[in-house]
Amino acid sequence: MSGRKDFLSQQAPENYVAGLGRGATGFTTRSDLGPAREGPSEDQIKEALAKRAAQLGAPTPSAYGAVEKKEEEDDDERFQDPENEVGLFATGAYDRDDDEADRIYQDIDERMDRRRKIRRLVPFLPRAPSLSSTSACEAYGLSSPPLRKQITDLNPFAHREAREKQERDEYEAKNPKIQQQFADLKRSLGSVTDEQWQNIPEVGDLTGKNRRTKQNSKQRFYAVPDSVIAGARNSTEFDTSVSDGAQTNGSGLDNLDGTMTNFADIGAARDKVLQVNLDKAAMGSAEANSGSASTIDPKGYLTSLAKTDLRSKDFDIGDVKRVESLLQSVIRTNSRHPPGYIALARLHELAGKPVKARDVMSQCCTLNPHSEDGWLENIRLNEGHNAKVIAAAAVKENPQSTRLWTRATELETDQQSKKRVLRRALDLLPKSVVLWKQLVQLSQDESEARLLLSKACSEIPASIELHLALARIVETVDEARKVLNTCRRANPKNAEVWIAATRLEEQVGSKNTSNIMKRGVQSLANENAMLKREEWIEQAEKCEEEGAVLTGQCIIKETLSYGLDEDDDRKKLFMEDAQASISRGRYEIARAIYAYILRIWPTSKSAWEASANLEKVHGKREDLWNVLEKAVEAVPQADDLWIQYANEKYQSGDVDGARIVLGKAFNQSPSENIYLEAINLEAKNGQIDQARELLQQARQEAGTDRVWIKSVAFARTHPESNETNSSIALDLVNQALQLYPSNWKLWAQKAQIYTTLSLLPQAREAYTTGTRANPKSVTLWLLLSRLEEMQAGSVVKARSVLDRAKAQNPKNERLWLESVRLERRAGNVTAAKNLMARALQPGECHKSGMLWSERIWHLEPRTQRKPLSLEAVKVVESDPTLFVTVARVFWAERKLEKAVTWFEKAILLDSDVGDTWAWYWKFLEMHGGEEKRADVLEKLRLAEPRHGEAWAAVRKGVGREGWGVERVLEEVVRGLE
Numbered sequence: 001m002s003g004r005k006d007f008l009s010q011q012a013p014e015n016y017v018a019g020l021g022r023g024a025t026g027f028t029t030r031s032d033l034g035p036a037r038e039g040p041s042e043d044q045i046k047e048a049l050a051k052r053a054a055q056l057g058a059p060t061p062s063a064y065g066a067v068e069k070k071e072e073e074d075d076d077e078r079f080q081d082p083e084n085e086v087g088l089f090a091t092g093a094y095d096r097d098d099d100e101a102d103r104i105y106q107d108i109d110e111r112m113d114r115r116r117k118i119r120r121l122v123p124f125l126p127r128a129p130s131l132s133s134t135s136a137c138e139a140y141g142l143s144s145p146p147l148r149k150q151i152t153d154l155n156p157f158a159h160r161e162a163r164e165k166q167e168r169d170e171y172e173a174k175n176p177k178i179q180q181q182f183a184d185l186k187r188s189l190g191s192v193t194d195e196q197w198q199n200i201p202e203v204g205d206l207t208g209k210n211r212r213t214k215q216n217s218k219q220r221f222y223a224v225p226d227s228v229i230a231g232a233r234n235s236t237e238f239d240t241s242v243s244d245g246a247q248t249n250g251s252g253l254d255n256l257d258g259t260m261t262n263f264a265d266i267g268a269a270r271d272k273v274l275q276v277n278l279d280k281a282a283m284g285s286a287e288a289n290s291g292s293a294s295t296i297d298p299k300g301y302l303t304s305l306a307k308t309d310l311r312s313k314d315f316d317i318g319d320v321k322r323v324e325s326l327l328q329s330v331i332r333t334n335s336r337h338p339p340g341y342i343a344l345a346r347l348h349e350l351a352g353k354p355v356k357a358r359d360v361m362s363q364c365c366t367l368n369p370h371s372e373d374g375w376l377e378n379i380r381l382n383e384g385h386n387a388k389v390i391a392a393a394a395v396k397e398n399p400q401s402t403r404l405w406t407r408a409t410e411l412e413t414d415q416q417s418k419k420r421v422l423r424r425a426l427d428l429l430p431k432s433v434v435l436w437k438q439l440v441q442l443s444q445d446e447s448e449a450r451l452l453l454s455k456a457c458s459e460i461p462a463s464i465e466l467h468l469a470l471a472r473i474v475e476t477v478d479e480a481r482k483v484l485n486t487c488r489r490a491n492p493k494n495a496e497v498w499i500a501a502t503r504l505e506e507q508v509g510s511k512n513t514s515n516i517m518k519r520g521v522q523s524l525a526n527e528n529a530m531l532k533r534e535e536w537i538e539q540a541e542k543c544e545e546e547g548a549v550l551t552g553q554c555i556i557k558e559t560l561s562y563g564l565d566e567d568d569d570r571k572k573l574f575m576e577d578a579q580a581s582i583s584r585g586r587y588e589i590a591r592a593i594y595a596y597i598l599r600i601w602p603t604s605k606s607a608w609e610a611s612a613n614l615e616k617v618h619g620k621r622e623d624l625w626n627v628l629e630k631a632v633e634a635v636p637q638a639d640d641l642w643i644q645y646a647n648e649k650y651q652s653g654d655v656d657g658a659r660i661v662l663g664k665a666f667n668q669s670p671s672e673n674i675y676l677e678a679i680n681l682e683a684k685n686g687q688i689d690q691a692r693e694l695l696q697q698a699r700q701e702a703g704t705d706r707v708w709i710k711s712v713a714f715a716r717t718h719p720e721s722n723e724t725n726s727s728i729a730l731d732l733v734n735q736a737l738q739l740y741p742s743n744w745k746l747w748a749q750k751a752q753i754y755t756t757l758s759l760l761p762q763a764r765e766a767y768t769t770g771t772r773a774n775p776k777s778v779t780l781w782l783l784l785s786r787l788e789e790m791q792a793g794s795v796v797k798a799r800s801v802l803d804r805a806k807a808q809n810p811k812n813e814r815l816w817l818e819s820v821r822l823e824r825r826a827g828n829v830t831a832a833k834n835l836m837a838r839a840l841q842p843g844e845c846h847k848s849g850m851l852w853s854e855r856i857w858h859l860e861p862r863t864q865r866k867p868l869s870l871e872a873v874k875v876v877e878s879d880p881t882l883f884v885t886v887a888r889v890f891w892a893e894r895k896l897e898k899a900v901t902w903f904e905k906a907i908l909l910d911s912d913v914g915d916t917w918a919w920y921w922k923f924l925e926m927h928g929g930e931e932k933r934a935d936v937l938e939k940l941r942l943a944e945p946r947h948g949e950a951w952a953a954v955r956k957g958v959g960r961e962g963w964g965v966e967r968v969l970e971e972v973v974r975g976l977e
Contacts, residue, residue, distance in 0.1 A: 049102075116160070199325075199328075199329045199332065320347065320350075320351050323347055324344070324347055324348075327340060327343055327344040327347060328344065330343075330344075331344060335367050336367065336368060338364055338368050338371040338373055338374040339373070341360055341361060341363065341364035341368075341374060341377075342361070342364070342373060342374065342377045344357075344360050345357040345358075345360040345361045345364075345377060345381065346377075348360060349381070354381065357381055358378070358381050358382060361374065361377055361378035361381055362378065364377075364378070365378050365390075365393075365394075369397040369398075370397060370398055372398060372401050372403050372404060375390070375391075375393075375394035375397075375398070375404055376394075376403065376404070376407060378390050378394075379391050379394065379407055379411070387411055388408075388411050391404065391407060391408040391411055392408070394407075394408070395408055395425075399428045399429075400428065400429060402425075402429060402432050402434055402435060405421070405422070405425035405429070405432075405435060406434065406435070406438065408421055408425075409421045409422055409425075409438065415442055415444075418442055419439065419442055422435055422438055422439045422442070423439070426439065430459045431459060431460055433456075433460060433463050433465065433466060436452070436453075436456040436459075436460070436466060437465075437466075439452055440452050440453055440456070440469070446473060449473060450470070450473055450474065453466060453469055453470040453473070454470065456470075457470055457483070457486070457487075461486070461487075461490040462490055462491060464487060464491055464494055464496050464497060467483055467484065467486065467487035467497075468484075468487070468496070468497075468500050470483050471483040471484050471487075471500065471504070477504070477508050480504055481501070481504065484497060484500060484501050484504065488501070492523065492527050492529075493524070493527045493528075493529035494529070495520065495524055495529070495530075495531055495539070497520075498516065498517065498519075498520025498521075498523070498524070499517075499520075499539060499543070499551065499555070501516050501520070502516045502517045502520070502548075502551045502554060502555075503543065503548045503551045506548055506550045506551050507548075513550055513551065513554055514554050514557070514558075516554075517551070517554040517555060517557075517558050518554075518558055521558045521559060521562075530559075530562060530563075531559075532563070533559065533560065533562060533563060533564075536555055536556075536559040536560075536562070537555075537556070537560075537577060537581070537589070539552075539555055540552035540553075540555040540556050540586075540589050540592070541581060541584065541586040541589050543555065544586050544588050544589055545586070549588045552588060552589050552592065553588065553589075553591075553592040556589060556592040556593055556596060557592065557596060560574065560577075560593065560596050561596075570600075571597060571600075571601060571604065571607070574593055574596065574597050575597070575606070575607070575610065577593055578590045578593040578594055578597075578610065578614075581593065582614065582618070587614065587618045587619075590614055591611070591614065594607060594610060594611040594614065595611075598611065598634075602634050603634055603635050604635075605635050605638045605640070605641070608627070608630075608631035608634065608635060608638070608641060609631075609640065609641070609644075611627050611631075612624060612627045612628055612631060612641075612644065615627050616648075616942070617942060621648070621652060624648060625645075625648065625649075628641060628644060628645040628648065629645070631645075632645055632661075632664070632665075632668075636668040636669065637668065637669050639665070639669060639671050639673040639674055640673075642661060642662070642664075642665035642668075642669070642674060642677075643665075643673060643674070643677045645661050646658040646661040646662050646665070646677060646681065647677075649661055650681060650684075655681075655685060658681055659681065662674060662677060662678045662681065665677075666678075670701065670702065671702060672698065672702040672704045672706055672707050675694060675695075675697070675698035675701075675702055675707065676698070676706065676707070676710055678694055679691045679694045679695055679698070679710065679714070682694065683714070683718070688718050691714065691718075692714070692718070695707070695710065695711045695714055698710075698711075699711060703739070705736070705739075705740040705743045705745075705746070708732065708733075708735070708736035708739070708740065708746065709736070709743075709745050709746060709749065711732050711736075712729050712732045712733045712736065712746070712749050713749070713958075715728045715729040715732055716729045716749075716753070716958055717958055726753055726756065726757055729749075729753055730750070730753050733746055733749050733750045733753065734750070737750070741773055742773050742774050743774075744770055744773075744774045744777035744779060744780045747766055747767065747769065747770025747773065747774070747780060748767075748770065748779065748780060748783055750766045750770075751763040751764075751766035751767045751770070751783065751784075751787070754766060755787065755791065760787070760791050760792060763787060763791075764784070764787060764788075764792075767780060767783060767784035767787060768784065771784060771805075771808075775808040775809075776808065776809060778805065778809055778812055778814050778815060781801060781802070781804075781805035781808075781809070781815065782805075782814065782815075782818055784801050785798045785801040785802050785805070785818060785822070786798070788801060789822060789825070795822065795826045798822055799819070799822060799823075802815060802818055802819045802822065806819070811843075811844055811845060812845075813839075813845040813848035813850050813851055814850070816835065816836075816838075816839035816844070816845055816848075816851060817839075817848075817850050817851055817854055819835050819839075820832045820835050820836050820839070820851075820854055820859075821854070823835060824858060824859075829859070832859060833859055836851065836854070836855050836859055839851050840852070840855070846875060847875060847876050847877075847879075848876070848879075849872070849876050849879025849880070849881040849882035849883075849885075850879075850881050852868070852872035852875070852876060852879075852882055852885070853872075853881050853882055853884070853885040855868065856868045856869055856872065856885055856889070857885060857888070862892075865889050865892075866889055866893075869882075869885065869886045869889055872885075872886075873886065878909055879909075880906040880907075880909045880910045880913045880916050881906075881913070881915070881916075883902050883903075883905050883906035883909065883916075884902070884903065884906050884915065884916050884919050886902045887899045887900075887901075887902035887903045887906065887919070887920075887923075888919065890902060891923060896927050899923060900923075903916070903919070903920040903923060904920075906920075907920065907939075911939075911943040911945065912943065912945050912946060912947050913945060913947055913948045913951070914945035914946070914947065914948035914950070914951025914952070914955070914968070914969075914972065915948035915949060915950050915951050915972070916945075916948070917936075917940050917943070917945055917951075917969060918948075918950060918951060918969060918972040918973050918976060919976065920936065921933070921936065921937075921940075921969055921973055922973045922976055924936060925973070937966070940965055940966075940969065941965060941966075944965060945965070948972075950972050950975060950976065951968065951972055954968050954971045954972050954975070955968050
């Protein structure tokens with residue numbers, strides 16, 4: 001161990017000046033432009049030269065008049081100036097040459113001084129003496145000798161040194177140094193007492209702290225392998241058994257340390273980390289969709305803080321003492337500051353010193369007898385009888401304090417004592433609503449409570465809360481009305497009174513409910529006391545929550561348009577209000593808002609659709625029918641409303657009612673949508689001939705491309721005879737292509753007919769012609785590629801078709817996906833991975849959930865699925881196909897709760913994707929209960945999905961036009977792998 005001290009503990013070298021090397025011996029500000037420190041004086045230079053000569057044993061130098069000092073005059077080292085720089089070369093050798101050089105420099109300095117003195121002599125030009133001066137001299141008997149020169153040395157201000165000294169003194173007087181500015185403050189420190197000096201808080205050893213921080217930052221730690229740790233653990237153990245096969249290598253070193261790497265635990269930990277990251281990513285995407293990034297519950301957070309149990313062991317005793325000294329200084333400085341006492345008492349309580357805390361609060365109450373907080377804290381720190389004594393003293397000093405009277409009431413244990421304290425308090429505070437409420441709550445008899453409330457209302461006529469409480473417990477309705485009228489006269493600007501009056505009329509079944517609310521709104525408007533729209537809606541929703549539905553509807557009716565101009569987009573604003581009420585579960589208020597919208601805009605199709613959707617999801621079937629009946633009467637040209645009305649009738653089993661609705665629709669608007677709905681209705685009920693006649697009539701009267709497509713599909717699925725099936729359909733599609741040559745669905749139907757007839761060249765020609773007519777149709781390119789691959793067996797041609805399709809439709813995820821699948825089906829996994837890498841580049845389709853799902857499930861090993869899922873969720877953020885893939889990954893790992901969460905996230909993101917429902921249903925068939933499956937099936941019927949790769953293929957297949965969602969779901973689930 002070295003005995004050398006550390007750097008900061010070593011003695012400073014001789015003549016060391018702190019900061020001299022970096023120029024920090026002083027500092028210069030804008031007010032101090034001169035040097036911060038003056039150089040050594042002439043006497044200091046002489047003393048240094050003499051001392052240096054004495055140390056070296058050399059003769060005393062004669063330069064600058066340096067003389068040898070007497071031995072008794074030699075200064076001690078402790079009296080020398082540590083910032084004196086003359087000893088900088090004290091260790092050097094001083095010889096005769098140095099002495100001669102010093103004398104030469106001294107001679108030069110003296111010669112220069114003499115030259116400067118000669119230059120100060122100013123030549124004098126002679127002139128004739130003036131009469132006034134000569135006469136003046138003669139008058140006083142003086143002679144005036146002729147002067148040939150003027151010696152300026154006689155004037156002290158003519159010397160350069162004197163002038164410079166004067167200028168320097170003036171500059172220093174105008175620009176004092178920092179130390180001169182604080183000289184008076186330094187002198188005033190002499191008047192500081194010892195007690196004040198001891199109360200100055202300590203700042204701590206910041207130098208040592210910084211040094212330790214730097215040392216810790218320089219330390220580096222490295223991860224130690226498990227084998228080293230296990231070897232150290234087993235190094236002191238003795239093994240008395242002999243293991244077979246211990247010398248497998250002949251060296252006996254295979255398992256010498258006894259360690260074994262548990263790969264299962266490592267994999268489980270890794271999976272847990274990935275699972276947490278996936279949850280975070282999903283949470284972030286959900287926040288982005290909802291428009292809110294805050295997931296902190298403020299109330300719950302504060303509650304958790306309030307429940308935090310703090311103990312003295314959680315704190316350093318040094319910190320407690322330091323804070324205690326600071327708080328002691330606070331209360332000594334200002335003894336009339338109760339928060340300081342409270343903080344000190346709680347510090348003592350936290351440190352486990354309750355007696356000391358009580359003493360502090362007792363002192364606080366003595367010095368601050370009118371502080372409510374001080375008395376309340378003192379009561380809290382005491383228990384039992386002592387607390388009651390302190391409470392009595394508190395209310396004696398503060399008889400007008402409601403908080404102290406309330407706390408004194410809480411200290412009592414029996415009801416009579418509480419009432420006695422409250423009555424005493426009300427004698428002193430008859431206007432306190434809080435005390436009256438507490439006394440009424442303690443009343444066990446309704447008549448007694450009624451008397452107390454009557455007395456309270458007479459004492460405090462402006463209290464709405466007391467009046468409403470009295471109105472609720474009076475015996476008759478007339479008395480309640482009288483109480484409310486009294487309250488209304490005392491509070492003409494309060495809306496709660498009018499709302500309470502309306503609710504009273506609703507409870508008694510009066511028909512005057514709407515008039516009461518209308519009068520209330522007019523009265524508040526005259527008093528300029530109207531609430532905002534949002535506040536009125538909030539009051540209406542509160543009424544619905546408490547069961548006063550009619551009152552809430554009246555509030556919406558009278559106040560929804562308040563404060564809005566005719567030019568404002570009121571309809572959009574009202575629709576948003578209705579959606580917000582629905583999201584909060586206030587469906588009656590939403591119905592009232594929709595009814596208000598429809599009274600102003602009775603022909604609004606969107607409002608009728610929103611109202612019908614509300615009844616479909618949250619209402620009864622009869623209410624839905626009533627809304628749709630009114631909708632088709634108000635907007636007879638809205639095909640969607642007629643079709644929805646007919647579908648609702650058909651789904652309820654009323655086929656004749658659906659026919660009646662469609663018959664009325666034909667009379668109002670014989671459009672293609674009505675024709676197609678009527679055809680579907682007849683085809684579902686087996687009326688093939690009737691449907692065929694309707695199709696022929698539709699082609700004549702409303703011959704759109706949709707009608708022709710439906711006719712071709714109907715001819716393929718419902719032939720008149722087996723021999724003429726394909727020929728009729730082919731004839732219809734040729735006629736349709738004459739009218740609509742760019743419709744890709746017609747070209748696809750024609751090619752499919754040829755494929756059914758095993759006419760591959762004709763099918764290829766139909767697809768090729770269709771891609772030329774409509775090169776942007778991705779579906780046609782995909783069908784042509786699959787024809788070349790599946791039917792003709794030519795992967796090369798299929799690949800060529802997809803390349804041409806990608807050239808016509810760049811950055812299309814469906815084409816990239818088909819290219820990857822083509823290579824994967826052909827066994828070219830490497831080529832498939834390369835294509836996937838190109839597709840997922842930032843310039844292409846890197847945010848495609850379909851491509852990420854294909855890569856995760858088919859192109860990567862099983863161990864990489866979860867890390868890739870995390871990466872995909874971060875890149876794509878929101879995609880139902882990707883969410884289903886993540887759910888399937890958790891499903892494969894038996895993380896069933898996580899799988900359910902991701903399935904439901906996918907459905908919430910887009911309920912129109914049928915593949916999501918199919919995978920979720922397949923999962924529930926294996927791991928779900930009957931109740932859960934019934935709930936999901938009901939939601940599926942409401943959603944009626946129409947899209948999805950597997951779902952659309954089944955739903956739009958030949959002969960499946962009339963299938964319901966349940967049958968389609970069953971077929972899709974059967975085909976899922």
